[in-house]
Amino acid sequence: MNLKLIMALVDEEKTEAVMNAARKAGATGATVITSGRGEGLKPEKTFLGLDLSAHRDVLLFLVVEARAREILETIAAAGNFDDEPGAGIAFEIAIEDAVGLKTQAATLLHEIEEDQ
Numbered sequence: 001m002n003l004k005l006i007m008a009l010v011d012e013e014k015t016e017a018v019m020n021a022a023r024k025a026g027a028t029g030a031t032v033i034t035s036g037r038g039e040g041l042k043p044e045k046t047f048l049g050l051d052l053s054a055h056r057d058v059l060l061f062l063v064v065e066a067r068a069r070e071i072l073e074t075i076a077a078a079g080n081f082d083d084e085p086g087a088g089i090a091f092e093i094a095i096e097d098a099v100g101l102k103t104q105a106a107t108l109l110h111e112i113e114e115d116q
Helices: 010-024 065-079 100-114
Strands: 002-009 031-038 056-064 086-096
Touching: 002 010, 002 065, 010 031, 010 056, 010 100, 056 065, 065 086
Parallel strands: none
Antiparallel strands: 002 056, 002 086, 031 056
16 A cells, blocks of 8 residues: 655644544544644744744644545645645655554445445
8 A cells, every 4th residue: 555644734723624624635544743833934023032933733644645635735725825824834755664554444445345
């Protein structure tokens, strides 16, 4: 099975919308790493030494290669990545091999067979 890892770095306020959009596009699950911090083209301003930048979440989706581009584009639209500066970014990485997916693959095959 050819897999891709989609990583989305999003503002924590957009995490749920991006997760729901990815699921509707075919992602079967995700891992969320919360409270990341990043910096774009312009550093965030501080107020009396306090950091005013919003926290980011890192969303990790392991998806079938055939659905990866559609999921990536859906994530970008849900998060307004191309419309709002600093809204987030997403990218995909090829996965050479993975283990621990046997039960998930069996469940998906069973669901496909029931739909037919």
